[in-house]
Amino acid sequence: MTHTFDKDYWQHHWDDRTSHTVAANPYLVEETAGSTPGSVLDAGCGTGAEAIWLAERGWQVTGADISATALDAAAKQAESARVDATWIEADLTTWNPTERWDLVMTHYAHPSIPQLDFYRHIAQWVAPGGSLLIVGHLHHGAQHHSHDGEPPHEATVTVKDITALFDASSWRIDTALERSRTVGGIGVHSKTLRDAVVRATRLI
Numbered sequence: 612m613t614h615t616f617d618k619d620y621w622q623h624h625w626d627d628r629t630s631h632t633v634a635a636n637p638y639l640v641e642e643t644a645g646s647t648p649g650s651v652l653d654a655g656c657g658t659g660a661e662a663i664w665l666a667e668r669g670w671q672v673t674g675a676d677i678s679a680t681a682l683d684a685a686a687k688q689a690e691s692a693r694v695d696a697t698w699i700e701a702d703l704t705t706w707n708p709t710e711r712w713d714l715v716m717t718h719y720a721h722p723s724i725p726q727l728d729f730y731r732h733i734a735q736w737v738a739p740g741g742s743l744l745i746v747g748h749l750h751h752g753a754q755h756h757s758h759d760g761e762p763p764h765e766a767t768v769t770v771k772d773i774t775a776l777f778d779a780s781s782w783r784i785d786t787a788l789e790r791s792r793t794v795g796g797i798g799v800h801s802k803t804l805r806d807a808v809v810r811a812t813r814l815i
Contacts, residue, residue, distance in 0.1 A: 616721045616766070635664035636718050638746050638808045642786060643668075649713030649741075654703050654733045655720025659685030659696070666694035670714075675699040675706070704729060711738035718746045721766040730768075731776050737813045742785070745773055749789055749805040773809045786810035 639661050648669035653662040656674030658681050666672040666689065674696055676682050682698045689696045704724045715737045722729040730745055737743050750767035770787050777784060788808045795801045 616723045633658065633660040635661045636746055637792065638790070638806070639664065639716065639718070639744065642744055642808075642810050643714070646714075650710075650738075651714040651716065652708075652712040652736060654715060654717040654736075655722075656685060656698075657681045657718075659688055659698075661716065661718055662696055663689050663692050663694060666696050667692060672696040673699060673710075673712070675701050675703060677702050703733065708736060711736055711741070713738055713741040714744065715741070716744040716746075719748060719762075721762070726766060726768050727772055727776060730773060734776065734811075734813075739813055739815055742810055742812045745807070745809045747773070747807045749807045751805070768807050770807045770809060773807060774811075777811050781813065781815055783812045783814055784809070785812055 643665070648665070648671075650671045651662070651665055651673070653659070653665075653672065653674045656662050656676050657678075659674050662672045662674040662685065672695075674682070674685055675698075676685075677700070679700050682700055685696075686698050689698075702723075703720070704722045715733055717730070717733060720729070724732075726747065730743075730747075734743050747768045748762040748766055750764070750769045750772075770789055774784050774787050786808060790806045790808055791803055792806065793801050793803050
């Protein structure tokens with residue numbers, strides 16, 4: 612099945628998920644350990660778990676998403692956490708902000724354009740000396756078939772393909788990992804996520 616990942620898809624996706632409390636992605640925790648807080652854009656922020664986690668630690672946070680439903684939930688959760696954040700409704704595939712951020716991050720965002728084109732697009736928003744953190748669903752090759760609860764083929768990537776986006780004269784690859792983690796509870800209520808994790812720093 613082919614997914615369009617357009618505005619209607621994401622509005623429907625978040626309709627029955629905004630009441631769920633989700634912890635910040637553990638890769639974000641690892642990759643920002645010891646970092647000096649600065650400005651951050653969460654591209655495809657959903658209900659804001661990662662953005663709020665960083666705001667609680669002194670980062671100046673902007674969260675952008677195509678879904679107004681998700682952003683409304685994010686704003687309410689930020690208010691409950693007593694942190695400040697800016698929430699922007701935008702189609703990130705066409706959005707061209709003039710601002711640049713010290714950290715641009717995206718966690719499992721699936722756009723209506725090819726996944727790698729999306730990463731290339733949001734990389735433009737990283738300030739010199741800043742970093743891009745990508746957490747995506749790992750592609751397992753042509754022989755892998757999606758099952759219920761697994762991401763569709765067009766939403767998956769490989770670490771090799773992500774790192775190939777970055778010219779060595781302009782970027783330094785700091786992290787390039789394939790990881791697996793279990794989420795969602797115990798036994799039949801859990802599932803294994805197979806992740807591609809890449810962090811790159813803009814040199815110029």
